[in-house]
Amino acid sequence: DAGITQSPRHKVTETGTPVTLRCHQTENHRYMYWYRQDPGHGLRLIHYSYGVKDTDKGEVSDGYSVSRSKTEDFLLTLESATSSQTSVYFCAISPKYEQYFGPGTRLTVT
Amino acid sequence: AQTVTQSQPEMSVQEAETVTLSCTYDTSESDYYLFWYKQPPSRQMILVIRQEAYKQQNATENRFSVNFQKAAKSFSLKISDSQLGDAAMYFCAYRSARASGSGGGADGLTFGKGTHLIIQP
Numbered sequence: 557d558a559g560i561t562q563s564p565r566h567k568v569t570e571t572g573t574p575v576t577l578r579c580h581q582t583e584n585h586r587y588m589y590w591y592r593q594d595p596g597h598g599l600r601l602i603h604y605s606y607g608v609k610d611t612d613k614g615e616v617s618d619g620y621s622v623s624r625s626k627t628e629d630f631l632l633t634l635e636s637a638t639s640s641q642t643s644v645y646f647c648a649i650s651p652k653y654e655q656y657f658g659p660g661t662r663l664t665v666t
Numbered sequence: 667a668q669t670v671t672q673s674q675p676e677m678s679v680q681e682a683e684t685v686t687l688s689c690t691y692d693t694s695e696s697d698y699y700l701f702w703y704k705q706p707p708s709r710q711m712i713l714v715i716r717q718e719a720y721k722q723q724n725a726t727e728n729r730f731s732v733n734f735q736k737a738a739k740s741f742s743l744k745i746s747d748s749q750l751g752d753a754a755m756y757f758c759a760y761r762s763a764r765a766s767g768s769g770g771g772a773d774g775l776t777f778g779k780g781t782h783l784i785i786q787p
Contacts, residue, residue, distance in 0.1 A: 589774050598670075598757055599711075601774035614774055646711060648774075653699045653761060655775055657711035 559583045560658035562647050568664045575634040577661050579647030581627075587650040588630040589614075590622065592643040593660075599646060605630055637665045667692045670760050672778035679748050680786045681754030686733075687743045687781045697763040700734065700741045701775065706754040714756070717741065719763070745783075753785045 559582035569575050579588060586607055591599040591614075602612030603622040609642045611622050615651055619641060642665045647658040669692045679685035691700070702714040717725045717734050725732050729749075733742045745752055757773040 558684065591774070596779060597773070598777035598779045599759075600777070622691055648711075648755050653763065654701065654713055654716050655761075656713065660711075 557646075559649060560649055560656065562645075562658040562661050564661060565659065566662050568666060569637050570666055571638060572636050575637050575663065577632045577645055577647075577663070579630045579632070579658060581630075581649050582650060583651065584627055585649045585651055586627070588624065589648040589650070589655065589656075590630070590632045591646045591648065592616065593642075593646060594643050602632065602645075634663075637663075639665050641665050668695075668698075668760050668762070668776045670758050670776050670778040672758055672781050674781045675779075676782040676784065678784040678786060679745075681748055681750060683748055684744060684746045685748055687745075687756050687758075687783065688771045689740050689741045689743070689778055691741065691758070691760050693739070693762075693774075695762055695764060699761045699763060699776075700732075701759040702730070702732070702741075702743045703757045703759060703765065703777075704752075704754045705757065705780070706751075711757075715743065733754070738741065749786050750785050750787060753783060755782050757781075 561580045563578045589604040590602040593599045600616045605611045605624045614649045621633045648655040673691045698719045700717045702711045704714050715727045729746045731744045757780045758778040
């Protein structure tokens with residue numbers, strides 16, 4: 557196992573509420589990523605981080621923000637959740653050029 | 667931008683036989699990495715095999731091997747002696763080796779839409 561955990565693993569929330577997903581690693585890797593997985597789309601990059609307080613946008617970043625105040629934690633925030641953000645969210649770390657994924661969080665926005 | 671295409675939404679194979687999953691990609695870069703990931707019903711994304719574009723030799727991991735054709739931009743996965751535990755979604759993925767301006771090569775993976783592999787007992 558790559559030493560990545562995600563919390564919560566499942567969440568149901570209402571439209572318009574803020575939601576924060578947490579990714580925690582025990583490997584002390586510099587690079588961390590957030591992806592979303594939707595049917596028919598594979599995984600798509602939301603945001604990534606290349607160090608504490610250093611983040612950048614991915615392909616589908618609208619409606620999401622991230623923060624990284626410690627090497628081990630990378631937070632994904634939906635400021636005001638919408639039904640289109642119902643998805644499975646994966647965190648990943650990158651020791652070299654390959655990436656290893658956490659177990660995923662299933663988020664449902666009603 | 668790079669794109670990855672998996673043209674087979676679903677494949678079926680008899681247990682113990684060999685199956686090949688197709689993947690093509692489009693890029694203008696010469697240096698990159700390619701991957702196959704497996705996603706069983708548990709939803710966990712598992713790295714199966716990786717290939718560096720600068721290496722001509724095809725990667726092999728036990729029963730899994732790839733056919734990497736750089737000029738054709740093709741990266742197929744061959745599974746030999748298929749087992750029931752191989753049943754899963756398989757995703758092909760691309761990563762640039764180019765150092766980005768801020769992240770030093772921290773760009774994420776670009777995935778195909780996946781192939782659902784069914785193993786018939």
